[in-house]
Amino acid sequence: MAFSSNNIRSDFPILKVTTDDHPIVYLDNAATTQKPLAVLQSIQDYYLYSNANVHRGAHFLSDRATSAFENARDTVANFLNAGQNSHVIWTKGTTESINLVAYGLEHLIETDDEILITSLEHHANLVPWQQLAFRTGARLRVLPLTSTGEWEPEYASYFTDKTKIFASTHISNAIGVATPLADMLNEAKKVGAYTLIDGAQAVAHYEVDVETLDCDFYVFSGHKMYGPTGIGVLYGKSAALEILLPYQTGGEMVRHVAYQATEFNVLPYRLEAGTPHIEGAIGLAAACDYLTKQDRPELLKWEQNLAKTVYDELYLDPRIEIYSPSSNTTLVSLSVPDVHTLDLNSYLDSKGIGVRAGSHCAHPLMEQLGVGSTLRASFACYNTKEEAERFCEVLLEAIDLLAD
Amino acid sequence: MTHLLDSQTIQSRLQACTSKEATFKELVALSNQLERLTDEDKSEEHKVKGCESAVWLIEEHIDGMCHFKADSDAKLMRGVLVAVLSLVQGKSKADIQAMDLVQELTQFNLGSYLTSSRTNGVLGILKKLSS
Numbered sequence: 001m002a003f004s005s006n007n008i009r010s011d012f013p014i015l016k017v018t019t020d021d022h023p024i025v026y027l028d029n030a031a032t033t034q035k036p037l038a039v040l041q042s043i044q045d046y047y048l049y050s051n052a053n054v055h056r057g058a059h060f061l062s063d064r065a066t067s068a069f070e071n072a073r074d075t076v077a078n079f080l081n082a083g084q085n086s087h088v089i090w091t092k093g094t095t096e097s098i099n100l101v102a103y104g105l106e107h108l109i110e111t112d113d114e115i116l117i118t119s120l121e122h123h124a125n126l127v128p129w130q131q132l133a134f135r136t137g138a139r140l141r142v143l144p145l146t147s148t149g150e151w152e153p154e155y156a157s158y159f160t161d162k163t164k165i166f167a168s169t170h171i172s173n174a175i176g177v178a179t180p181l182a183d184m185l186n187e188a189k190k191v192g193a194y195t196l197i198d199g200a201q202a203v204a205h206y207e208v209d210v211e212t213l214d215c216d217f218y219v220f221s222g223h224k225m226y227g228p229t230g231i232g233v234l235y236g237k238s239a240a241l242e243i244l245l246p247y248q249t250g251g252e253m254v255r256h257v258a259y260q261a262t263e264f265n266v267l268p269y270r271l272e273a274g275t276p277h278i279e280g281a282i283g284l285a286a287a288c289d290y291l292t293k294q295d296r297p298e299l300l301k302w303e304q305n306l307a308k309t310v311y312d313e314l315y316l317d318p319r320i321e322i323y324s325p326s327s328n329t330t331l332v333s334l335s336v337p338d339v340h341t342l343d344l345n346s347y348l349d350s351k352g353i354g355v356r357a358g359s360h361c362a363h364p365l366m367e368q369l370g371v372g373s374t375l376r377a378s379f380a381c382y383n384t385k386e387e388a389e390r391f392c393e394v395l396l397e398a399i400d401l402l403a404d
Numbered sequence: 405m406t407h408l409l410d411s412q413t414i415q416s417r418l419q420a421c422t423s424k425e426a427t428f429k430e431l432v433a434l435s436n437q438l439e440r441l442t443d444e445d446k447s448e449e450h451k452v453k454g455c456e457s458a459v460w461l462i463e464e465h466i467d468g469m470c471h472f473k474a475d476s477d478a479k480l481m482r483g484v485l486v487a488v489l490s491l492v493q494g495k496s497k498a499d500i501q502a503m504d505l506v507q508e509l510t511q512f513n514l515g516s517y518l519t520s521s522r523t524n525g526v527l528g529i530l531k532k533l534s535s
């Protein structure tokens with residue numbers, strides 16, 4: 001059955017909020033999504049019926065909390081087709097996952113090694129690698145992907161026997177384009193680089209299969225896929241996770257501690273120091289279940305149609321520049337050269353439409369595009385065609401009001 | 405010299421706005437009052453730090469009184485600048501320093517237009533005015 005947001009909007013009570021009598025139109029989903037009742041309920045249930053610390057065993061509630069927490073790990077492992085649940089490490093989000101890998105691999109990086117990223121990265125998948133390069137004397141290199149995200153044969157030369165790490169986003173948060181993952185990972189494998197994919201913008205939309213992707217690490221945040229904030233995932237292959245040195249140490253991640261030495265615990269615990277974000281993991285698992293219940297290919301088509309509606313409505317307008325692809329994207333990033341994006345943002349906000357104006361944590365990409373900031377409308381499962389049309393209508397009104 | 409509406413008039417116009425949209429339109433109207441700076445005047449030296457949009461502020465002294473010129477690449481910010489400058493234009497530095505500019509600004513009913521990320525920028529402008 002074709003997906004329609006009409007069947008699921010009531011799962012998201014926040015969509016009934018109004019401002020100045022306008023129903024809110026939430027089109028800032030690439031920043032964070034709203035949460036369905038099932039996720040909220042799972043968190044409340046945990047605190048109502050199962051709250052205790054995990055892995056400390058020894059009593060009823062702790063056993064319950066521990067099994068809910070470990071079931072959540074299973075759910076996420078299945079969601080990613082990750083095989084064993086020990087491949088799933090809980091973190092506080094994409095940013096922490098990347099930092100964990102960047103610090104964990106530091107012992108393998110030597111002067112003159114190369115760390116390769118792409119030109120479409122969020123700062124979260126750029127700064128940790130740049131800083132790692134600074135600490136080790138390695139060189140940060142940038143694969144110059146264009147805004148169409150196509151693979152060019154000459155890119156192969158960026159992968160050399162010095163390339164120790166290759167990190168790329170799956171989908172660009174700033175312009176919505178997908179990167180040529182298969183080609184890039186193929187080249188990275190040939191030179192034996194560790195590979196990390198930033199899936200922050202992918203997991204809510206695409207069915208991610210880490211086994212097929214065959215990357216060493218895949219990272220994402222719960223809050224961008226209908227789950228709670230403060231929880232995220234580092235997926236890794238066993239060998240890749242084993243090689244990471246823990247960048248945080250303390251309780252939970254140890255097996256035996258003496259003043260002279262500490263024996264670390266096995267994976268996944270070895271990389272999870274301290275009491276984990278238990279209700280976050282449970283909420284994220286509920287979000288996975290929520291998504292899995294949908295017809296995902298149809299859901300993706302629905303979201304892509306919304307972006308396409310906006311694209312088709314605006315691309316012929318000579319006042320508007322669009323940076324996103326014409327299709328196969330779930331967001332539209334644009335600018336109006338004569339009008340400040342913050343002003344457009346304010347007018348849309350005055351009509352209850354929430355979008356994002358700015359550089360989207362991607363300064364180097366903005367420079368590549370030759371624009372200071374863009375206005376981004378990003379769609380999720382609950383958005384409607386009427387909302388996409390309303391965005392266009394109000395944007396055009398704003399341009400009329402603001403153009404000199 | 406930039407001629408600006410007096411702060412009383414601006415305040416009553418903004419106070420009459422009962423929605424974000426009305427405030428938006430009033431700020432757009434106010435923005436047209438601002439005399440734009442030349443590209444030369446929009447130098448790094450005159451730039452106010454911490455604003456989301458670019459803001460430039462130039463201070464001149466005539467007969468011991470302060471006269472400000474300002475500009476921004478964002479229209480609503482130009483409207484806000486008209487409001488802010490109406491508080492201080494033609495006053496002595498001592499008078500400006502004695503004013504509680506943050507408090508005065510709340511009289512403009514700018515509500516959400518001054519919240520969050522924009523506030524820092526406006527606070528930066530106020531700081532620069534009284535420094």
Ligand SMILES: Cc1ncc(COP(=O)(O)O)c(C=O)c1O
Pocket residue numbers: 030031092093094095096122124125169171172173198200201221361
């Ligand atoms: C592509 C991409 N990577 C990384 C991040 C950082 O995610 P978080 O702030 O949840 O750690 C984001 C969030 O905006 C993103 O869109």
